[in-house]
Amino acid sequence: MRVYLGIDVGSVSTDVAVIDDDNRLVAGAYLMTRGQPIGAVQEALQAVSDCSQRGMVVCGAGATGSGRYLAAAIMGADAVKNEITAHAVAAIDRVPGVSTVIEIGGQDSKIIIIRDGVVVDFAMNSVCAAGTGSFLDRQAARLGIPIEEFGRVALCSSRPTRIAGRCAVFAESDMVHKQQVGHAVEDIVWGLCQALVRNYLSNVGKGKDIRPPVAFQGGVAANAGMKRGFEEALGYEVVVPEEHKLMGAIGAAILAREACCGKTAFRGFGVTHERFVSRGFECDGCANSCEVTEIHSGGSTLARWGGRCGRWACAKPAVPWRAGSVV
Amino acid sequence: MRLTFPRMGNSHIPFKALFASLGAEVVVPPPSTRRTAALGSRHAPEFACFPLKMTLGNFIEAAELGADTAVMAGGVGPCRFGYYAQVQKVILQDLGRDLDLVVLEPPKLGWIHLAHQVSRLTGGRGAGALLRAVRLAWAKCNAVDEIERLARTSRPRQGERGAVTRAENAALDLLDRAESARQVQEALEAGRSLIARTVARRTAEMRVGIVGEIFMVLDGFSNMDLERRLGEMGVEVHRFLTMSGWVRANLLPKRYTPAEEREAVGLARPYLDHFVGGHGLESVGGARLYAREGLDGVIQVMPFTCMPEIVAESVLRTVSGDTGVPILTLSFDEHTAEAGLQTRLEAFVDLLRRRRRGAAGG
CATH class of the missing domain: 3.40.50.11900 (Rossmann fold)
Structure with a gap:
């Protein structure tokens, strides 16, 4: 069976998806990046490596997320795409007639406006990371609630506490204050979800034409409190796709299937046992002091990026460059 | 007088020509880098906009190379830019930089004031010298714009990544070195063909x-x-x-x-x-x-x-x-x-x- 592999290397989590010719998910995994993107890519590939024993042939591979260039350098990829395109492609495939995508990940949040199956507008959070996964993780830990339970706790509340949501720092100090004056934990948690939804809609969603059906994806979509918050604020149901945690990877896999022409650049599951070394250094060519990063394996440089000028352009880039192609 | 000015894209090419042909010793500020941005941001008010920070950084870096006079544009209207030269003057004074800022206000504020400021820069040279300098600078200004335009339209059609940027830089370098309007024209033609050679696709x-x-x-x-x-x-x-x-x-x-x-x-x-x-x-x-x-x-x-x-x-x-x-x-x-x-x-x-x-x- 012909399959296509997609990987989404984010700041907090790394997910991988394997799809067939009809975009159906045949294998997938969701892991923590833990600041070790190389290890996370290898671990993710390991998690789906039994595909090859089950008679599947990887005919294309795609990478997305903030670590997309790194992932592409390690495993070899036919498509390297930004996460906005990847999430949109996955939502269009999974949610019939989708008009709006709300995606909240570990450190960024986005809104994508889709009309007739085509992206027409998008935005990413620019000034504030309140409401993203990292912030919720931290607040859950501070309240002593496992993150998986966070949403359920919020749903227990019927009288939300009003929390200041403009900025993560203010939200946290306001929560501490509300705790100290004796508000119940579930009310604070539900109030926080509402504050973060307000923050999202007024910062990321500012001026955007949000219309149903709305798909809510990314790690934070697992939080039932956030889903309820969006539904109350928007006034209609918000769809959380079954594979919401893997949507970025599914999008990358679909893009790989589309980009595929003949031989794949995928280097095979053997890369899970290869030793990769990354090296960063500051270029001393001029006062820009660019931070250049290199990935080595077996004595050769697989990829290099980070320079403003052409001095450190790699002899062998991770993705072959064609005139007019987006890499 | 060791004269400098802020950088903005490739504007240093005509500026250098203008002031050098007026007989001034020109200190071109080093190309803007992260250091320029860091110097400007450190000494500028946080909520001032980026152009103030960058041009302030240019002035500091030029002063380090021995510049003693800087030309800065003024302005009127709701944009804060018109106020920047005054703010920069004070900041440079506080830093102990001995840099005299000559502010060129737009002519709608009065030609006499502008003429007076310009005469400080020309060192009392006659109208003929000024005219010659302006003509050379204007030729370079138009030529730089033309090279930039060609680079913008050719880059998406280049055969090899980076080829247009290399050709553009070479062309700008030729323009920078031209010493007469005729040489500017020759440099422009040479630049045109350098860029044309990189193009591999029609659209x-x-x-x-x-x-x-x-x-x-x-x-x-x-x-x-x-x-x-x-x-x-x-x-x-x-x-x-x-x-x-x-x-x-x-x-x-x-x-x-x-x-x-x-x-x-x-x-x-x-x-x-x-x-x-x-x-x-x-x-x-x-x-x-x-x-x-x-x-x-x-x-x-x-x-x-x-x-x-x-x-x-x-x-x-x-x-x-x-x-x-x-x-x-x-x-x-x-x-x-x-x-x-x-x-x-x-x-x-x-x-x-x-x-x-x-x-x-x-």
Whole structure:
């Protein structure tokens, strides 16, 4: 069976998806990046490596997320795409007639406006990371609630506490204050979800034409409190796709299937046992002091990026460059 | 007198020619780098916009090389820029930098004041010398704009990544070294053929227009090489904001204002009927102009906290809805991260590409 592999290397989590010719998910995994993107890519590939024993042939591979260039350098990829395109492609495939995508990940949040199956507008959070996964993780830990339970706790509340949501720092100090004056934990948690939804809609969603059906994806979509918050604020149901945690990877896999022409650049599951070394250094060519990063394996440089000028352009880039192609 | 001036894109080429032919010893500020931005940000008020920080950084770096006099533009209107030279004067004084700032206010504030400031720079040389210097600088200014335009239209069609940027840099270097109007013409022709040689395809995949605040639009360091990034993604970049255009629009009688810019101001009218400072009107009208010309998208570029462009931004949403042209707004300052910019640009280009495919029935 012909399959296509997609990987989404984010700041907090790394997910991988394997799809067939009809975009159906045949294998997938969701892991923590833990600041070790190389290890996370290898671990993710390991998690789906039994595909090859089950008679599947990887005919294309795609990478997305903030670590997309790194992932592409390690495993070899036919498509390297930004996460906005990847999430949109996955939502269009999974949610019939989708008009709006709300995606909240570990450190960024986005809104994508889709009309007739085509992206027409998008935005990413620019000034504030309140409401993203990292912030919720931290607040859950501070309240002593496992993150998986966070949403359920919020749903227990019927009288939300009003929390200041403009900025993560203010939200946290306001929560501490509300705790100290004796508000119940579930009310604070539900109030926080509402504050973060307000923050999202007024910062990321500012001026955007949000219309149903709305798909809510990314790690934070697992939080039932956030889903309820969006539904109350928007006034209609918000769809959380079954594979919401893997949507970025599914999008990358679909893009790989589309980009595929003949031989794949995928280097095979053997890369899970290869030793990769990354090296960063500051270029001393001029006062820009660019931070250049290199990935080595077996004595050769697989990829290099980070320079403003052409001095450190790699002899062998991770993705072959064609005139007019987006890499 | 050891004279310097702020950098803005490639404007140092005509500026150097202008002041050097007036007999001044010119200290060209080193190319803007992260150090320039860091120096400027450290000593400027946090909420001042990026152009103030960058030009302040240029002055400090030029002073380190021995400059003792700096020329800075003034201005009037709602944009804060007109006030910057005064703020920079005080900051440089506080830093103990012995840099005398000569502020050139726009002629609408009075020709006599301007003439007086200019005479300080010419060191009492006659009108003939001034005319010759202006002619050489003006020839270079137009030639630099032409080379930049060729690079913008050729980059998406280059055969090898980086080829146009190399040819452009070589051409600019030739222009910089030209010593007469005739040599400028020769350098321009040589530059044209250098760039023409890099082209491998007849058409670009798509066209995008850039509007916004002029310093951020023209300065490649400040906008993180926006035009190069777009070009390398296969985008032909259009913009009517240029150095020579600015001179025509601001220093010469109205009839010399570039046609596109004049048209843009007119097109802004139904949406914005009031001067908002800077290039706010041109941004609104420019987006309509580019939509009418059938460009695939428009990118608005501004420094973070830029008031005129923030006014334009809110109007641009309506313009985008009415014309159907997608508009992406990018604001830059010393905190802008490269990864975020690249992701937004890639997503915008994907959006335009998929729209185009959809329109073609694919």
